[in-house]
Amino acid sequence: MADEHETNDRKGVTRRQFMTRVGVGAVAATVVGGPPAGRAEAAQVMRPGEMAKITLWINTRRHRLLVAPRWSLLYVIRERLGLTATKVGCERGECGACTVLVDDRPIYACMLLAVEAENKKITTLEGLMQGEQIGPVQDAFIQHDAFQCGYCTCGQIMAAEGLLRKNPRPADEAIPLAVSGNLCRCGAYPQIFKAVRAAADKRGDQ
Amino acid sequence: MKPPRENIYFVDGLPVPETPQPGEKPAPWRQTRVIGKARPRVDAYERVSGTAVYPSDVILPKMLYGAILRCPHPHAKVRRVDLTAATRLPGVHAAISGDSLKVNPEWEYRTFGGPTVKSLLFDPHCRHEGEVVAAVAAETPYLARDALAGIQVDYDVLPFVTDEQQALAPDAPVIHGDSNRVGPPQVYQRGDVAKGFGEADVVLTETYHTACELHTPMELHGCVAEWDGDRLTIWESTQGVFAVQSGVAKALGLPLSKVRIIGRYMGGGFGSKLVAGKYTVIAAILARQIGRPVKLVLSREETYLAVGNRPPNHMALKAGVKKDGRLTALDFTGTGSGGAYPAGGTSLLDWQVRDLYTCPNVRCETTDVYIHAGPARPFRAPGHPQGSWALEQMMDALAHAIKMDPVQLRLKNIPAFSQARDGQPPYTTTGFAACLQEGAKAFDWQQARLKPARGKADEVWLRGVGMAGASWFLGAGFGPATVVLRVFADGSVNLNMGAADIGTGTKTVMAMVVAEELGIKSDMIQIEHADTGSTQFSGPSGGSKTVPTDAPAARAAAVAVKRQLLAMAAVQLEEKAKRLTIRDGRIHSTGASDKAVGIAELKELKRQGVIVGVGQKGPRPEGKVVVPFAAQFCEVAVNRHTGELKIVRFLGANDSGRVMSRLTYDNQVYGGITMGIGFGTTEKRYLDHGQTGKLVNRNWHDYKLPTALDVPVDMTSLPIEMPDDQANIVGAKGLGEPVTIPTAAAIANAVFHATGIRVTTTPINPVQLSRLLAQHRKKE
Ligand code: FES
Ligand code: FES
Numbered sequence: 001m002a003d004e005h006e007t008n009d010r011k012g013v014t015r016r017q018f019m020t021r022v023g024v025g026a027v028a029a030t031v032v033g034g035p036p037a038g039r040a041e042a043a044q045v046m047r048p049g050e051m052a053k054i055t056l057w058i059n060t061r062r063h064r065l066l067v068a069p070r071w072s073l074l075y076v077i078r079e080r081l082g083l084t085a086t087k088v089g090c091e092r093g094e095c096g097a098c099t100v101l102v103d104d105r106p107i108y109a110c111m112l113l114a115v116e117a118e119n120k121k122i123t124t125l126e127g128l129m130q131g132e133q134i135g136p137v138q139d140a141f142i143q144h145d146a147f148q149c150g151y152c153t154c155g156q157i158m159a160a161e162g163l164l165r166k167n168p169r170p171a172d173e174a175i176p177l178a179v180s181g182n183l184c185r186c187g188a189y190p191q192i193f194k195a196v197r198a199a200a201d202k203r204g205d206q
Numbered sequence: 207m208k209p210p211r212e213n214i215y216f217v218d219g220l221p222v223p224e225t226p227q228p229g230e231k232p233a234p235w236r237q238t239r240v241i242g243k244a245r246p247r248v249d250a251y252e253r254v255s256g257t258a259v260y261p262s263d264v265i266l267p268k269m270l271y272g273a274i275l276r277c278p279h280p281h282a283k284v285r286r287v288d289l290t291a292a293t294r295l296p297g298v299h300a301a302i303s304g305d306s307l308k309v310n311p312e313w314e315y316r317t318f319g320g321p322t323v324k325s326l327l328f329d330p331h332c333r334h335e336g337e338v339v340a341a342v343a344a345e346t347p348y349l350a351r352d353a354l355a356g357i358q359v360d361y362d363v364l365p366f367v368t369d370e371q372q373a374l375a376p377d378a379p380v381i382h383g384d385s386n387r388v389g390p391p392q393v394y395q396r397g398d399v400a401k402g403f404g405e406a407d408v409v410l411t412e413t414y415h416t417a418c419e420l421h422t423p424m425e426l427h428g429c430v431a432e433w434d435g436d437r438l439t440i441w442e443s444t445q446g447v448f449a450v451q452s453g454v455a456k457a458l459g460l461p462l463s464k465v466r467i468i469g470r471y472m473g474g475g476f477g478s479k480l481v482a483g484k485y486t487v488i489a490a491i492l493a494r495q496i497g498r499p500v501k502l503v504l505s506r507e508e509t510y511l512a513v514g515n516r517p518p519n520h521m522a523l524k525a526g527v528k529k530d531g532r533l534t535a536l537d538f539t540g541t542g543s544g545g546a547y548p549a550g551g552t553s554l555l556d557w558q559v560r561d562l563y564t565c566p567n568v569r570c571e572t573t574d575v576y577i578h579a580g581p582a583r584p585f586r587a588p589g590h591p592q593g594s595w596a597l598e599q600m601m602d603a604l605a606h607a608i609k610m611d612p613v614q615l616r617l618k619n620i621p622a623f624s625q626a627r628d629g630q631p632p633y634t635t636t637g638f639a640a641c642l643q644e645g646a647k648a649f650d651w652q653q654a655r656l657k658p659a660r661g662k663a664d665e666v667w668l669r670g671v672g673m674a675g676a677s678w679f680l681g682a683g684f685g686p687a688t689v690v691l692r693v694f695a696d697g698s699v700n701l702n703m704g705a706a707d708i709g710t711g712t713k714t715v716m717a718m719v720v721a722e723e724l725g726i727k728s729d730m731i732q733i734e735h736a737d738t739g740s741t742q743f744s745g746p747s748g749g750s751k752t753v754p755t756d757a758p759a760a761r762a763a764a765v766a767v768k769r770q771l772l773a774m775a776a777v778q779l780e781e782k783a784k785r786l787t788i789r790d791g792r793i794h795s796t797g798a799s800d801k802a803v804g805i806a807e808l809k810e811l812k813r814q815g816v817i818v819g820v821g822q823k824g825p826r827p828e829g830k831v832v833v834p835f836a837a838q839f840c841e842v843a844v845n846r847h848t849g850e851l852k853i854v855r856f857l858g859a860n861d862s863g864r865v866m867s868r869l870t871y872d873n874q875v876y877g878g879i880t881m882g883i884g885f886g887t888t889e890k891r892y893l894d895h896g897q898t899g900k901l902v903n904r905n906w907h908d909y910k911l912p913t914a915l916d917v918p919v920d921m922t923s924l925p926i927e928m929p930d931d932q933a934n935i936v937g938a939k940g941l942g943e944p945v946t947i948p949t950a951a952a953i954a955n956a957v958f959h960a961t962g963i964r965v966t967t968t969p970i971n972p973v974q975l976s977r978l979l980a981q982h983r984k985k986e
Contacts, residue, residue, distance in 0.1 A: 057825075
């Protein structure tokens with residue numbers, strides 16, 4: 001086992017550094033669970049400059065927030081809550097860097113206003129983690145080197161996760177289609193296809 | 207010594223610190239245990255878990271958001287900027303313009319071997335759409351944009367020229383000085399082309415056009431700037447923290463030591479993030495003025511206008527060949543534009559023509575012109591994909607004309623030395639022939655060519671195969687680079703280097719180098735990098751320089767600590783140091799005795815607490831030149847009715863010396879091909895030449911990048927592994943650029959094979975192809 005002094009196993013790896021200094025405003029994250037079954041009541045009428053009081057369910061946590069009606073879900077997730085795995089590439093629904101799951105479907109977070117996301121189940125990449133443990137799609141991305149700069153990667157993983165939640169045994173052709181809304185300028189597409197295939201097969205085995 | 211010469215990425219001819227000293231060169235690795243293996247990246251966990259903090263992710267307490275107001279006209283003078291309304295808006299903390307600043311810093315544009323043009327950070331003379339006019343900082347990005355809308359600007363709108371082919375017309379508005387020529391035409395000549403054409407059996411002439419391509423890396427250009435007294439810290443999405451440091455320090459008149467740039471992660475650059483942006487300096491000015499940190503990330507639209515591009519080029523090539531396949535003459539003229547400032551509109555455009563194939567008679571003339579458009583920046587292999595588009599299609603046409611296999615034609619013209627460099631130095635190694643031969647074999651080229659190229663009349667999809675070759679100008683790396691290694695008492699290692707990891711796997715490669723040399727696991731290695739405050743100097747990661755420059759420095763540093771470790775063990779084990787070797791964290795005797803000691807058990811190391819090794823970039827080989835080579839092969843299908851192009855499969859064969867890290871190597875190859883597919887088939891900047899001069903497609907909806915559905919699932923990377931021990935002490939040549947050079951031409955050649963149509967203008971999109979197919983049908 002000449003070269004076995006290197007291990008590929010990244011499972012159980014702990015997060016080695018975390019340097020964002022998060023300086024966000026008042027956020028209550030007290031309740032853990034899911035959004036209530038019922039939908040939001042009738043729309044309120046707001047005056048200019050007024051902030052809306054909303055509840056967002058992100059990664060099974062409830063966040064009660066004051067938001068301006070024009071703030072995108074992306075802006076709130078990234079800049080107000082500091083959940084920066086959701087990236088920004090265009091803010092106009094073209095790149096997929098901001099992909100999150102809304103009720104288990106991949107959605108461009110830049111194309112949804114925060115107020116529209118009330119009482120929906122929102123999952124970001126952080127929500128795929130169990131503490132510091134990564135999920136199966138993430139692990140497959142590591143093993144298949146499915147990224148270069150890594151900036152599109154969180155979005156690609158969310159798109160793949162969305163595919164597998166809907167279709168746990170996707171045909172090969174379904175995979176490029178599922179990530180076709182996620183640009184990768186580094187061009188790691190072939191490895192992304194392989195990673196998603198591997199993640200799907202692994203889930204299928206379980 | 208020759209005087210220093212400004213090169214495309216660096217200053218040539220300046221002595222830089224180097225290791226090892228003569229006589230100390232470590233032997234080339236033979237059997238490797240880590241190098242060349244397929245190992246996940248050392249920072250893979252951070253990148254897939256979202257814990258990697260990119261500069262645009264940084265959030266600081268009290269942080270404000272900056273935004274920039276840009277000139278909406280291709281050519282205008284700013285008469286007056288009124289910031290009053292903007293500053294009155296609630297939540298807006300500052301609004302600045304050239305007039306509102308005590309000092310409006312100078313801003314310089316330079317081209318390699320060309321003029322320097324001085325401008326200002328806020329230059330009232332706006333020479334392209336998107337020039338900086340004013341800037342604000344506010345509580346949220348939304349409020350910042352509101353503030354921009356509140357700024358009143360009076361412009362004198364001036365006549366413009368945005369079409370590089372119109373720029374030299376007598377009535378074209380002039381951008382700088384008295385002519386739109388950036389400098390006199392650059393002429394290169396060897397032999398006698400007239401004589402060469404006289405000797406040829408076949409002479410062909412063709413013109414070629416390549417559209418302006420935009421980098422659009424996924425992470426937007428941007429930064430976060432924070433002051434602490436007179437010390438400035440900037441988190442910047444960059445390929446080179448030290449380059450940004452010097453740009454910012456110069457603009458603000460600060461000592462380098464007061465400017466700290468941190469760029470540990472970055473979301474792609476491709477040459478567009480090699481230097482400080484105007485936005486970087488503006489963020490620093492706003493942060494200073496307000497006394498709070500400022501995040502300034504450009505919008506996607508702004509990145510289309512103001513942070514670089516691959517210049518549009520127009521080329522004519524005349525080529526002569528003998529029936530036996532020997533090239534007799536190449537005559538090339540090219541023009542192009544790097545935009546409104548000197549930015550290398552024709553940099554290295556003719557390099558492939560000059561140097562790739564053996565040809566005794568060559569003449570190249572290039573003319574760089576100004577237009578009223580955003581300045582170019584180096585874009586992955588500057589000039590090369592454009593020149594390749596011309597040369598490699600011409601080679602294909604010549605092969606067709608003399609009825610020779612295109613691979614054979616290339617094999618007839620493989621040089622052993624660089625014909626276009628002074629003194630015609632030999633290559634340290636050339637795997638060009640191997641790339642062509644082994645690539646053809648792995649692709650099954652001969653068979654693939656034989657299949658009916660043009661299907662029956664009722665077949666919708668026409669199938670074809672094509673190929674192209676390439677070399678990259680800079681294979682040896684360049685510039686200073688220092689790596690410092692520290693071994694702690696427990697045998698774990700801190701690797702300190704200034705180089706950025708732009709997605710190419712720099713950190714992974716360097717950790718593998720150290721693990722290989724020291725016989726330790728790479729998870730014993732902690733990496734500090736890309737931070738001017740705490741890491742060692744290295745030039746920006748561009749020009750495929752990082753592996754050939756920084757990896758030898760890492761090995762030299764490892765050799766330096768190894769020497770110390772072995773000396774300590776020699777004393778402790780009472781054994782000669784040269785009989786000792788390190789493996790799996792233990793130092794063993796290679797002699798008869800079975801003496802051994804773990805690194806962590808070295809008494810002297812425990813006593814000292816740490817040992818330090820310093821490595822620097824290696825010297826370039828004397829009298830030889832280091833050049834990577836590539837060949838690519840592809841299969842396409844063209845819909846004869848709609849002009850839709852499907853790329854069915856691709857193979858990239860590369861000679862970049864030793865394979866350092868197999869996963870990241872293959873990833874580069876696929877990524878380069880993907881980017882080449884974009885250049886060849888989807889990407890084009892449209893400027894509204896006739897009416898407004900404005901950029902028409904300033905987003906990813908209208909400017910198409912290849913998506914997951916535009917690349918073949920069937921891609922193969924074929925490394926032609928030939929460690930280049932003369933190149934440097936790790937045996938690797940650059941890889942990031944050669945992988946994208948031949949792609950577009952290979953596709954065009956496959957389209958010709960499929961349809962009989964030679965597409966000489968990029969991109970080969972359905973709009974163009976359906977038109978050409980219709981014309982072709984009429985002719986038939
Ligand atoms: S940032 Fe949302 S799609 Fe690009
Ligand atoms: S990994 Fe860089 S954009 Fe996808």
